[in-house]
Amino acid sequence: MITKEQVLHALSFVEDPDFKKDLVTLNMIKDVEITPNRISFTVELTTPACPMKDHIEHACRNAIAHFVDKEIGVSINMTSRVMSKPDKQLDNIKNIILVASGKGGVGKSTVAANLALALQLKGAKTGLLDADIYGPSLPMMFGLEGARPKASKTSDGKTKIEPIEKFGIKLLSIGFFTDPNQAIPWRGPMVSAAIKQLFNDADWGDLDYLVVDLPPGTGDVHITIAQNYPVAGAVIVTTPQNVALADAQKGIAMFMMDTIDIPLLGIVENMAYFTPAELPENKYYIFGKDGGKHLAEKFNAPFLGELPLIKSISDAGDNGYPIVTDEDEPISKEFLIIAERVAQQLSLQHAN
Amino acid sequence: MITKEQVLHALSFVEDPDFKKDLVTLNMIKDVEITPNRISFTVELTTPACPMKDHIEHACRNAIAHFVDKEIGVSINMTSRVMSKPDKQLDNIKNIILVASGKGGVGKSTVAANLALALQLKGAKTGLLDADIYGPSLPMMFGLEGARPKASKTSDGKTKIEPIEKFGIKLLSIGFFTDPNQAIPWRGPMVSAAIKQLFNDADWGDLDYLVVDLPPGTGDVHITIAQNYPVAGAVIVTTPQNVALADAQKGIAMFMMDTIDIPLLGIVENMAYFTPAELPENKYYIFGKDGGKHLAEKFNAPFLGELPLIKSISDAGDNGYPIVTDEDEPISKEFLIIAERVAQQLSLQHAN
Numbered sequence: 001m002i003t004k005e006q007v008l009h010a011l012s013f014v015e016d017p018d019f020k021k022d023l024v025t026l027n028m029i030k031d032v033e034i035t036p037n038r039i040s041f042t043v044e045l046t047t048p049a050c051p052m053k054d055h056i057e058h059a060c061r062n063a064i065a066h067f068v069d070k071e072i073g074v075s076i077n078m079t080s081r082v083m084s085k086p087d088k089q090l091d092n093i094k095n096i097i098l099v100a101s102g103k104g105g106v107g108k109s110t111v112a113a114n115l116a117l118a119l120q121l122k123g124a125k126t127g128l129l130d131a132d133i134y135g136p137s138l139p140m141m142f143g144l145e146g147a148r149p150k151a152s153k154t155s156d157g158k159t160k161i162e163p164i165e166k167f168g169i170k171l172l173s174i175g176f177f178t179d180p181n182q183a184i185p186w187r188g189p190m191v192s193a194a195i196k197q198l199f200n201d202a203d204w205g206d207l208d209y210l211v212v213d214l215p216p217g218t219g220d221v222h223i224t225i226a227q228n229y230p231v232a233g234a235v236i237v238t239t240p241q242n243v244a245l246a247d248a249q250k251g252i253a254m255f256m257m258d259t260i261d262i263p264l265l266g267i268v269e270n271m272a273y274f275t276p277a278e279l280p281e282n283k284y285y286i287f288g289k290d291g292g293k294h295l296a297e298k299f300n301a302p303f304l305g306e307l308p309l310i311k312s313i314s315d316a317g318d319n320g321y322p323i324v325t326d327e328d329e330p331i332s333k334e335f336l337i338i339a340e341r342v343a344q345q346l347s348l349q350h351a352n
Numbered sequence: 353m354i355t356k357e358q359v360l361h362a363l364s365f366v367e368d369p370d371f372k373k374d375l376v377t378l379n380m381i382k383d384v385e386i387t388p389n390r391i392s393f394t395v396e397l398t399t400p401a402c403p404m405k406d407h408i409e410h411a412c413r414n415a416i417a418h419f420v421d422k423e424i425g426v427s428i429n430m431t432s433r434v435m436s437k438p439d440k441q442l443d444n445i446k447n448i449i450l451v452a453s454g455k456g457g458v459g460k461s462t463v464a465a466n467l468a469l470a471l472q473l474k475g476a477k478t479g480l481l482d483a484d485i486y487g488p489s490l491p492m493m494f495g496l497e498g499a500r501p502k503a504s505k506t507s508d509g510k511t512k513i514e515p516i517e518k519f520g521i522k523l524l525s526i527g528f529f530t531d532p533n534q535a536i537p538w539r540g541p542m543v544s545a546a547i548k549q550l551f552n553d554a555d556w557g558d559l560d561y562l563v564v565d566l567p568p569g570t571g572d573v574h575i576t577i578a579q580n581y582p583v584a585g586a587v588i589v590t591t592p593q594n595v596a597l598a599d600a601q602k603g604i605a606m607f608m609m610d611t612i613d614i615p616l617l618g619i620v621e622n623m624a625y626f627t628p629a630e631l632p633e634n635k636y637y638i639f640g641k642d643g644g645k646h647l648a649e650k651f652n653a654p655f656l657g658e659l660p661l662i663k664s665i666s667d668a669g670d671n672g673y674p675i676v677t678d679e680d681e682p683i684s685k686e687f688l689i690i691a692e693r694v695a696q697q698l699s700l701q702h703a704n
Contacts, residue, residue: 105455
């Protein structure tokens with residue numbers, strides 16, 4: 001009869017490529033069960049969006065075959081428990097991820113919405129907070145114009161805002177509380193108060209990831225969030241255009257300031273090129289080439305991905321569903337890869 | 353001998369198509385001189401960027417030929433004196449024009465820079481103030497990275513900032529006073545103080561037009577300028593994308609508020625379509641079609657023009673010269689037309 005020790009010995013040869021340690025040392029192997037014909041166990045990853053998931057499962061099967069028994073059946077339950085640094089957790093929200101850009105109009109909200117949904121599609125409990133006070137685009141991108149969140153009483157008598165759920169994620173936007181035809185001519189202190197309400201007075205429940213879509217710039221919203229909430233890291237979105245890169249750099253500089261100190265999870269290059277349907281071989285680098293890549297190199301930050309200028313992305317957002325909800329769209333795969341890389345960076349941050 | 357009265361009688365049949373009155377009633381005819389062989393006079397328009405300039409000159413020649421003498425030589429000196437509403441003038445700045453967008457990244461700074469230069473090319477004394485505190489792009493667009501304005505003492509002992517001159521216009525940007533690699537994590541009151549310095553402590557001299565490039569949104573900068581300075585009107589820049597239009601609408605709503613009340617000069621649609629060099633007949637409406645036009649119709653505002661997504665516009669800005677400085681570029685003509693329409697709208701505002 002095969003023993004649990006034999007199984008663990010075999011799996012101690014399987015290394016997590018991100019953490020550079022074996023699964024047993026990392027305490028990722030749970031619930032080992034052995035019957036005469038079958039070995040079952042659970043691998044608990046640090047995120048359901050782990051890009052190495054298939055690779056690790058495959059390596060586990062090989063290790064059992066090689067070190068234990070070539071013929072025995074193997075059932076592996078791949079699960080995850082999202083990690084969080086204890087000092088970086090807000091109530092039940094394990095990881096707050098900021099999506100920022102410096103310059104506006106580079107597709108920050110599109111990336112934030114698709115990133116949040118991609119994390120959910122990978123199995124994570126996810127929320128999306130639209131903190132772009134002056135130009136909230138979440139209601140339109142999720143087809144929720146005119147929606148109004150409900151308020152509920154908690155057991156201790158406090159009133160809580162209920163985030164709206166759509167496509168499986170929890171959503172809040174300042175746009176749910178304002179008339180879309182009216183401007184929000186608010187000075188800084190009012191903006192800060194509104195942001196705090198969306199964080200503190202909302203019933204987010206248990207979340208693995210709360211993605212926050214920041215306004216452009218480096219102003220009151222950024223300072224308020226950085227000073228009041230434990231942020232796990234920031235994703236920077238830029239186009240390859242020099243003027244966008246210059247502003248992205250300012251955004252990065254802000255996160256790196258001693259008084260703010262938010263880890264940079266990586267850089268997404270959006271509107272990288274345009275390809276007309278009639279000329280599928282051609283890539284038109286309308287805003288220049290590789291600007292985002294060079295920015296990532298300069299700051300020694302991960303380059304998370306390159307997204308082309310595609311009408312369907314813009315159309316999807318305008319029509320109330322972020323594109324990643326359409327799995328037939330080739331670009332959806334790119335967003336899933338970006339989400340995996342973000343989740344991977346967070347797990348690495350927590351492990352270090 | 354022809355009399356001055358005969359000349360003025362003839363010219364009283366020439367109507368200014370914008371003001372719907374004749375040139376004599378409008379007091380636009382100056383310095384009439386008559387010799388046996390030649391009639392000379394000056395037509396003083398309300399802006400050097402008058403789109404009707406050629407039309408009016410032609411109509412004057414026809415009127416003289418028809419009502420006075422078919423054979424006599426006619427010399428017309430077309431000049432202008434830019435108008436300003438007395439309560440809308442700041443020191444020697446006749447017209448403050450805001451360029452706003454609601455959403456960032458729609459090409460607001462590109463439009464502001466090319467609009468200012470186009471007004472100058474038409475003969476107006478023009479300044480450009482980059483009020484985009486968090487993402488100043490003027491230094492890069494004008495090839496002035498690292499430039500520092502000089503300070504000078506006025507006769508009453510005050511220190512004045514000297515705007516930098518390039519391509520014939522006066523320029524100031526918060527970017528001239530900050531390190532481009534550093535973020536500007538400023539809360540509202542500091543932003544307002546910086547904006548007031550750029551307006552009040554700068555030696556702008558005599559200007560027909562001061563174009564102000566606003567940050568995206570409807571925040572501290574907008575409120576500070578609207579409450580403290582006599583603004584002649586605002587130009588709204590948008591892309592045809594719904595999310596951009598929604599934010600543009602918020603911007604318009606702000607200008608229309610009773611407490612702000614800034615006239616809308618019109619709407620510019622940017623990134624309207626893309627045309628690859630290999631398919632010059634094709635227009636790819638990547639962000640949707642005619643969104644800016646529909647917005648203009650909705651608010652009964654002039655549609656000032658439609659600009660395609662062109663690599664040379666982006667390249668020019670990245671390389672230190674706004675595209676309108678290159679008169680061989682076909683798109684430069686579009687910017688000149690937009691500038692004429694803006695100047696025309698201002699003249700009409702002042703006349704009403």
